[in-house]
Amino acid sequence: MSQSTINKILLYVLIAVCALWLVIPFTMAVLWSLVDPAEPWTADKLLPPVMSTYRWSHMWANSSLKPALINSYILAPSVAVVTLILAAPTAYAFGRIQFPGREVVKLIALLPLVVPGFVTAVFFTSIIFQMGLHASRFGAILFAHSVILMPYAIRILTVSFEQVRQDHIDAARDLGASVIERWKVAYLPALKPGIMAALLIVFIQSIEEFAIAFIVGSPSFVTVPTLLFSTLGQDFVRPNAAVLALILIVPNVIMMLILERLLKSANPSLSSGKG
């Protein structure tokens, strides 16, 4: 059997398996979210007997979904912007300045990824209790998310800063550009895809982050993941959980599609307009 025939067979098998792997779970979630309470979906029926959007409107009106969405969608963009601002100077140093020990400190910047999320969450809560700051849960989560997600922003922006071409900076300087103008013409075009990618990655990670939002935020501050977690617990109502699961996944898919386009355009020569 030739390599291309093997590839073809493997491809069909894999697409079938993955379709089952992805399509079935998601179809089940969509169907469960459409189950009308008038008639339950029992094991002997292939599809829900009565389908409606009742669960969606019910969750919207009667659960903490509204505050959770508001909290999540105020928190995540704020975290993205704060993280970007805090990470940029470090990324500049990593990407454009040669200094002894640079590789070591680059590794140290990955610390938040190495310490387990729940350890960070529990003892960060302990610290804010010690400092008496537990009243401001939003601020505490914003701060904690910004720090634990900083490695992503630093990594992405470091690569972007490395891609800024020295000849563009020199040319701008030789032509009499001020510091701000140099940033505008030489740095910004090369940095743009990295900035967008960092914002999106941090946004997605913050939207779906559970440990800190759950430990620091409980019981009064709800986000979509903490709400989903509580509906998966003792009061597990499958259709309601399905609604929340779908709500949580939508922004990820949209953002990732944008990210995919951005990363494709993250070519330094393209983004700086010069070959």
Add this chain to the structure above:
Amino acid sequence: MTLRKWVTVIALLTPGLGLIIAMIGTVVYMAIAQSFGLYSLLGDSEFSTEFWDKMLGRRAYYKSVKYSLYIGTFSAILSVALAYPLAIWLRKPFKGSLAVGAILKAPLLVPGLVAAFLFINVISYNGILNQFMQWLGLWDEPHRLQNDRNGFGILVLQTWKQMPFALLLLTSAVQGISDDILDAARDLGAGTFARFRKIIAPMTISAMQAALVIIFIGAVADFSFQVIAGPTNRQSLAQFMVFFKDSGRWHDAAVVGVTLMGAALFGSALLAVAARFVLKGGRLK
């Protein structure tokens, strides 16, 4: 480097790296200090090894350590073992390989809690898997698959969620191996397995170690999968820690937290060294 340049570098690193070191350093310090009775939130603070002594006498503690290490190790190994053949298969682009790659990496987009929900939906008592097995005639009645005693459900869930990450790292590493080397090996008579063992594995070992370490740390510290789909007679370390914290027993939580950090650190290092040892044919260098 001049003093001025050093000052500039330090000033630039402070808001990013400085904040990371300050926060994570304080968190780690707080966990260690509280495990020794300091910084008490409820009573007197004084240095004591009492919390460690008591914890080390509890059977539930050892069970929890063993269970978390089991989940971490097997999740990492299963994810990497599954990702390797796929990465090698996707090394050379072919018609449809982009679509395959995208489908395989799709679970990366799915938040952990959603993945857990999708999973328990499929394996529930009256769920589609049970129905399918009965339809095939393999099972006479539905089986209870959720919260299975051995944590197999957790391993499936972790592998589903983490394998794409291993694939991402391994694909780029495998693509970095030039055709010349593999062709030369083939010409010299190396079979598929020999080419993997003697060329691909040693040349992609760093990516594999990175995948093993990151997946291990995530899985060893798992809380949400365990609470939703894990065995009810076992507690993961994170779950054990949160249980103590919720009962206001911060010092006990700290002992478990420090253990969790230790397990993540030493476990991942051990796994990385073991992987190198195995793939380099018993040599560490």
